[in-house]
Amino acid sequence: MRLDIITCLPDLFDGPMNQSIVKRSQTKGHVEIAIHNLRDYATNKHKNVDDYAYGGGAGMVLSVEPIDKCISGLKEQRTYEEVIYLTPDGETLNQRMANQLSLNENMILLCGHYKGVDQRVRDHLVTKEISIGDYVLSGGELAAMVLADALIRLVPGVLNDESSALTDSFQDNLLAPPVYSRPVEYKGWKVPEVLTSGHEANIEKWRHDQAVKRTEERRPDLLD
Known part of the structure; x- marks a missing residue:
């Protein structure tokens, strides 16, 4: 480009x-x-x-x-x-x-x-x-x-992981779900157990459900 x-x-x-x-x-x-x-x-x-x-x-x-x-x-x-x-x-x-x-x-x-x-x-x-x-x-x-x-950032090769851009907010008319990183617990604030379960299907379902929930709460117009 x-x-x-x-x-x-x-x-x-x-x-x-x-x-x-x-x-x-x-x-x-x-x-x-x-x-x-x-x-x-x-x-x-x-x-x-x-x-x-x-x-x-x-x-x-x-x-x-x-x-x-x-x-x-x-x-x-x-x-x-x-x-x-x-x-x-x-x-x-x-x-x-x-x-x-x-x-x-x-x-x-x-x-x-x-x-x-x-x-x-x-x-x-x-x-x-x-x-x-x-x-x-x-x-x-x-x-x-x-x-x-x-x-x-959408040009192939620009991002180290090209799939990253595909999971951004708005790519599928949904806002991105919450994201967490280490440590698994900080000041008693815990990462959702499903994300540390290693069960890929459950993790993807959780992310999709959270994306829908967040979109309904913050940008319901996108779901129209």
């Missing part, structure tokens, strides 16, 4: 994209991440990539030209399955969407900023719009990091 991320704040990605699983995925060659500074495509000497909105109102808007130049340049090098714009009014990200997108080979993630991007970018250049929740951030960079992390 290759992710080309377009942003006017590239330094924000230095830490998150170079730590833990995301870093290992790049080191192993399973994932390639390229950060593109939108200001490199500005057409004025001050490297401005925003302008006032027609019709007035507060806030600046990312201009269409530098975004078009960046995306067009990338498309000359390879074919992209999706050009994704991170925006609060996009389709809400969920595990099913992440599963589907993780099958793609090349994607562009466009980070909005200020009051967003010129609508012509959304009309003519973007193929999918994604939100990570019903709230507003200062820019799309954090949302792009969340999306990238959700996708990267």
Whole structure:
């Protein structure tokens, strides 16, 4: 998988994209991440990539030209399955969407900023719009990091145990069951006996029952 991320704040990605699983995925060659500074495509000497909105109102808007130049340049090098714009009014990200997108080979993630991007970018250049929740951030960079992390961990070979991702919350419309580790007892708090029984069928049934119970209590909407 290759992710080309377009942003006017590239330094924000230095830490998150170079730590833990995301870093290992790049080191192993399973994932390639390229950060593109939108200001490199500005057409004025001050490297401005925003302008006032027609019709007035507060806030600046990312201009269409530098975004078009960046995306067009990338498309000359390879074919992209999706050009994704991170925006609060996009389709809400969920595990099913992440599963589907993780099958793609090349994607562009466009980070909005200020009051967003010129609508012509959304009309003519973007193929999918994604939100990570019903709230507003200062820019799309954090949302792009969340999306990238959700996708990267699904790429074959990234996790040491690929079955781990298949047992995460939401993979089967259920929340994950409780998990325990050593010691078997701490301050009188004991691990459920079934988990130390070694009886695989009973353990799987317990985990499924607990997942259903937890989902009913916390996210009954998933069972609908």
